[in-house]
Structure formats: C-alpha cells, structure tokens
C-alpha cells in the first residue's frame with residue numbers, strides 16, 4: 205500500500221495493481237480486501253473506465269480470454285486452452301457499451317477482469333474459478349479503428365446472424381466445457397443485444413445480466429432502505445427515470461414486481477407507478493409503435509412531453525433515477541423542481557464512470573438545500589453542506605453480484621430467478637444501520653462487504669432451494685456460516 209499510495213495518478217495505481225494481480229495474486233487480493241474503500245475506485249469504476257479507454261496503450265500482458273470472429277468453429281478448443289479447468293463464474297462482454305463510455309471494442313476486457321476481481325475480493329469466489337471473456341466482433345468506434353495501439357479486430361461490428369451464431373457457439377461451448385452450473389454474467393452489452401441474449405439463454409443456462417438485473421437489485425435495496433427515512437411503502441411512491449435502457453427498464457421492472465408482490469396488484473397495474481424518459485422525451489402511449497420492445501411496457505397514457513424538466517414537473521416523482529449514460533443531465537432546475545414538491549427527494553445518479561454521472565453529490569445536496577437522499581453509481585467524496593457532512597452512497601451492482609454469485613455457486617443453482625434478485629435486495633437493505641441513515645446513506649459501507657455478501661449469498665441460496673433450483677444436497681443448516689466458510693481468503697500457505 206505504501207508503494208501504491210505514492211502514485212498520484214489513479215491510472216498508475218490501476219497499472220500497479222494489475223501488475224500485482226499478475227505477480228502476486230494473494231497479495232493483490234489481500235490489499236483489495238483490507239483496503240476495499242480505497243482500492244475499489246482504482247480497480248473498478250471510475251478508473252477501470254479510463255483504463256478501458258486507454259487499454260491498448262497501457263497493455264502489458266493479456267488478462268482473460270479473447271474470443272474473436274476468427275475463432276468461429278473452434279471456441280470449444282479455445283476454452284480448453286485456458287489453464288484452469290474448474291471454472292465457476294464467467295463474466296463476458298462484447299465491449300459495445302462499456303459503462304457509459306460507449307463502444308470500446310475488445311478494450312472492454314478491463315470490465316470482466318475488474319468484475320471478477322470483485323467476485324473474489326467481495327464475494328470470496330476463488331480467483332482460479334473466475335474466467336474473464338471478451339467476444340471480439342469488431343468495433344464501430346472510429347478512433348479505435350484508427351488507433352495504432354488498438355488490440356482487437358480492425359473491422360466494424362458483425363451483426364445479425366453472424367453475431368448470433370458466434371454467441372451461440374460460445375454459450376454451447378461453455379456448457380460443454382464447464383457443465384451447466386457455471387454462472388455466465390453478461391456485462392456491458394448494448395441494449396439491442398442484452399435483452400435478447402438474456403431472454404434467449406435464461407431457460408437453458410445459468411445466466412444473469414448485471415446491468416439489467418444486478419443494477420435493479422441494488423437500486424431496489426436502496427429504495428427499500430430509503431423508505432425508512434422518507435416513509436410510506438414502495439406503492440406510495442412515484443418513480444421517474446432518465447434513460448430507458450438495460451438499467452432503467454431493469455430497475456423499473458423489479459420495482460413493479462416488488463410492488464405487485466406487496467399489494468397483490470397485477471404487474472401491468474403496478475408498472476403505472478413508474479415513468480421513463482428517453483432521448484425523445486417521456487415514454488407515452490402515442491409513441492408505442494416506434495418504441496423498442498423493452499420500452500413498450502412503460503408507454504403509459506399521457507400527453508407527449510419533450511424534456512426531463514417538463515416530465516419532472518408533470519409527473520411529480522418522489523424518486524428520480526438517472527440511467528442515461530449521459531453526464532450533467534440532472535440540471536439545477538431539475539433538482540430544484542424535485543426539491544420543491546418533495547421534503548426529501550430521492551435522487552440516484554447511476555451512470556458510470558464519474559464523468560457520465562447525471563449530477564454530482566455536491567450538486568444534489570446543494571441544489572436541494574441538503575434535503576436530497578442521494579446515491580450514485582460511481583463514488584463521490586463526502587460533502588459538507590451548511591455544517592453537516594453528507595456521505596453519498598454508491599448504488600452500484602458491486603453490492604449484489606458477488607454475493608448473488610456465491611449464493612448460486614454454493615447451492616449448485618441451475619437457473620437465476622427474479623425472486624433471487626428480490627431476496628438479494630432484501631438482504632442488502634437489511635444491512636443498512638441507523639448510523640448509516642444518520643450520515644445520509646441508504647447503503648451500508650463497502651468496508652463490511654464480505655459479511656454483506658455472505659448474507660446475500662445465504663438468502664439467494666435459500667431461495668434457490670425453495671424454488672427447487674438448487675442441486676447441492678443436502679442444504680447446509682446455517683447458510684450464512686456456510687457462505688463464510690466457502691469464501692476464499694488470501695493467506696499464504698505455511699511451509700511444511
């Protein structure tokens with residue numbers, strides 16, 4: 205840590221940590237686990253975003269497995285070349301929508317590598333059981349295509365049948381190589397593939413889309429926790445999203461599902477509590493024909509509304525959630541409007557990295573005169589406003605996927621079910637203490653994350669057994685203890 209702390213530039217710290225991961229894996233995890241709040245912004249958002257943008261020019265040695273169009277027909281053999289045979293979790297991207305940064309082609313590899321480092325550090329999955337994969341079907345990013353240091357195929361993205369066939373071969377090869385209990389986490393695919401891949405493979409594979417489902421679970425947890433401060437039930441609230449892609453519609457659907465479970469109202473009804481704004485304005489019924497399929501359930505009866513500010517003033521949401529991937533979109537007027545009709549407006553600015561955040565912590569607190577309950581996808585430093593220090597929480601799927609994954613693995617689950625996401629949310633929300641609330645937090649601090657992950661894993665595993673989706677029998681008696689006992693810890697073995 206003494207060495208790492210001497211680097212002033214976050215990207216240099218990132219490079220030093222990646223070198224360490226290669227040269228002394230145990231020490232890498234020891235540092236990450238013992239200094240999680242300090243190191244998370246380095247190995248994860250926001251620095252990992254910059255690392256992906258510059259991946260080619262900081263490239264030292266390969267991490268993870270690249271599968272390109274050229275490997276078509278022999279993906280099974282490529283997987284078998286990976287030295288570890290006992291794989292339990294794969295995080296795979298095709299790099300088309302890396303965080304809110306867009307198409308970074310196969311430089312997106314930083315994301316599967318970073319997510320899997322968190323699987324180990326935060327969720328205790330053994331490092332050797334983790335496989336980062338990047339599918340290289342080209343990139344439409346002209347800058348990268350012209351960059352002499354670009355590490356991927358220099359062609360525009362394959363689409364349609366060519367794309368679907370490569371993905372299908374990959375999915376089949378994974379099952380053939382590692383069996384049906386390997387967890388495949390889809391990460392940072394573009395909207396136009398993410399929903400379809402999840403729908404297509406969720407009935408045959410143990411798959412989970414982190415951007416749709418992981419983000420939904422973490423945000424629902426924050427909202428459930430926030431109710432203790434703002435009062436009422438979820439059904440008493442009105443939700444407005446800026447951004448109707450994977451995260452926006454994923455969160456919206458999980459909120460509607462939870463309200464439906466709580467009220468016994470059909471989900472078609474509870475969806476009406478939730479409104480979404482995309483780049484063309486409020487999603488309303490008159491736009492239905494031209495909407496992508498994942499937006500259609502949110503096309504409620506309403507006059508057309510063009511801007512976010514007009515939508516805020518019309519809908520009067522109690523909760524405003526940014527999932528647009530576009531920074532600075534929660535303007536002063538928007539936050540002031542939220543604060544004008546809410547005593548404690550809930551404002552979640554989820555886009556990553558920090559540059560894409562819809563607003564900063566400082567803006568949310570200042571423009572709401574210190575009344576906002578604020579959390580963001582990327583971390584913000586504590587902010588002092590009129591003598592009070594506010595701790596912005598980090599509403600990031602990193603709270604959920606490591607524990608969820610551990611729960612799936614330890615129960616031998618064969619499918620991911622929405623009720624597991626709800627169970628994970630509930631487990632996370634239950635970890636927020638009065639002391640956290642007093643500081644303005646709706647999430648527990650990351651420093652307790654391994655304990656939190658064990659709680660989440662236990663609840664997810666319990667749900668898997670309850671739903672008949674778990675294969676590891678008999679179920680352990682104490683699931684939390686069992687989760688803790690399964691966790692990798694970075695200790696050197698003693699010499700004999």
Ligand SMILES: O=C([O-])CC(=O)C(=O)O
Nearest residue numbers: 249303304415556600601
């Ligand atoms: O990686 C993160 O920090 C959260 C996430 O999934 C995304 O922004 O795509």
Ligand SMILES: [Mg+2]
Nearest residue numbers: 391392414415
């Ligand atoms: Mg993501």
